[in-house]
Amino acid sequence: MILPEKQPTIQAVPQAAEAPHASRNAGTALAPEWFEHVAVNLSAAERRAATLVTRRTVKKAWQAAWLVRAITCIDLTTLSGDDTAGRVHRLCMKAKRPLAAELQAALGLQEERITVGAVCVYPTMVPHAVKALRGTGIPVASVATGFPAGLTPLPQRLAEIRYAVEAGAGEIDIVITREHVLTQNWRALYDELRAMREACGQAHMKAILATGDLATLRNVYRASMVACQAGADFIKTSTGKEAVNAILPVGLTMVRAIRDYQALSGQVVGFKPAGGMRTAKDALNWLILMKEELGTAWTMPDRFRLGASSMLGDIERQLEHFATGRYSASHRHALA
Numbered sequence: 001m002i003l004p005e006k007q008p009t010i011q012a013v014p015q016a017a018e019a020p021h022a023s024r025n026a027g028t029a030l031a032p033e034w035f036e037h038v039a040v041n042l043s044a045a046e047r048r049a050a051t052l053v054t055r056r057t058v059k060k061a062w063q064a065a066w067l068v069r070a071i072t073c074i075d076l077t078t079l080s081g082d083d084t085a086g087r088v089h090r091l092c093m094k095a096k097r098p099l100a101a102e103l104q105a106a107l108g109l110q111e112e113r114i115t116v117g118a119v120c121v122y123p124t125m126v127p128h129a130v131k132a133l134r135g136t137g138i139p140v141a142s143v144a145t146g147f148p149a150g151l152t153p154l155p156q157r158l159a160e161i162r163y164a165v166e167a168g169a170g171e172i173d174i175v176i177t178r179e180h181v182l183t184q185n186w187r188a189l190y191d192e193l194r195a196m197r198e199a200c201g202q203a204h205m206k207a208i209l210a211t212g213d214l215a216t217l218r219n220v221y222r223a224s225m226v227a228c229q230a231g232a233d234f235i236k237t238s239t240g241k242e243a244v245n246a247i248l249p250v251g252l253t254m255v256r257a258i259r260d261y262q263a264l265s266g267q268v269v270g271f272k273p274a275g276g277m278r279t280a281k282d283a284l285n286w287l288i289l290m291k292e293e294l295g296t297a298w299t300m301p302d303r304f305r306l307g308a309s310s311m312l313g314d315i316e317r318q319l320e321h322f323a324t325g326r327y328s329a330s331h332r333h334a335l336a
């Protein structure tokens with residue numbers, strides 16, 4: 001069984017011109033007038049998020065194509081206290097070939113080079129990932145800045161970014177100081193993010209807002225806009241360690257900020273939901289949100305990533321079911 005040859009809404013594999021690292025957000029001066037007056041209605045956001053994913057359903061070959069696309073957008077992640085060189089190496093092997101050769105052939109994609117979007121690890125694991133991914137073009141993303149709480153002094157947080165960049169990370173997932181948002185100290189938040197972006201150099205910066213800690217959707221919108229103004233290349237929902245991680249109403253609020261920022265500045269910022277996503281259905285729901293709110297360009301890995309440690313296995317199972325009519329046991333897809 002093969003995927004449809006012509007896929008008007010979603011292609012299985014991104015084109016070269018759309019590869020990661022295509023462009024950067026230069027940012028703007030801090031402009032509180034772009035966000036201070038904006039109110040976000042919680043129940044309206046919840047309603048919109050709920051109807052978005054029920055109104056549009058993606059079936060059969062189209063669903064398979066979307067799931068293959070989702071794989072190319074995954075930041076395959078391990079962020080555990082017991083991470084080892086061996087675990088990171090195994091994850092990188094999976095990143096290089098996320099689908100078994102027979103399954104890829106059964107989907108009619110044997111000629112395609114399908115990889116995940118990036119591998120995301122702690123700073124001291126970066127050298128292991130860089131070594132395992134050399135020559136593949138798959139970027140290594142490193143968390144930094146005292147992940148997950150971000151409560152170490154700024155010089156140390158900036159030094160950590162530089163360490164990860166020097167070790168070969170092409171993307172840095174920083175965490176913000178939540179207190180700056182909770183006390184509405186936009187200048188402090190902006191200056192901190194600017195310094196972090198500077199420390200990133202050529203590496204792309206993903207700003208983790210830890211939205212589960214930000215109390216209100218209004219704060220989520222404001223923090224998103226400040227991160228965009230400070231030059232974040234992506235804004236990311238969560239560390240995966242908060243009590244509430246990636247959820248659709250929060251994602252909707254963040255992508256609306258990305259949309260407003262583009263309208264006001266002409267610049268593009270990517271989006272990364274992360275944390276707690278485990279199923280193929282989660283991946284489809286986020287892709288639907290992106291397509292409906294920002295358009296097809298935001299369903300490509302240069303503008304969209306799914307931060308997940310254990311979603312790939314379920315996507316493989318669904319693709320296997322599509323190709324063979326049978327579900328494999330989930331333990332066969334234990335890794336990631």
Ligand SMILES: O=C[C@H](O)COP(=O)(O)O
Nearest residue numbers: 239240275276307308309
């Ligand atoms: O940035 C990615 C997250 O830490 C992954 O969270 P997860 O383990 O819940 O998938």
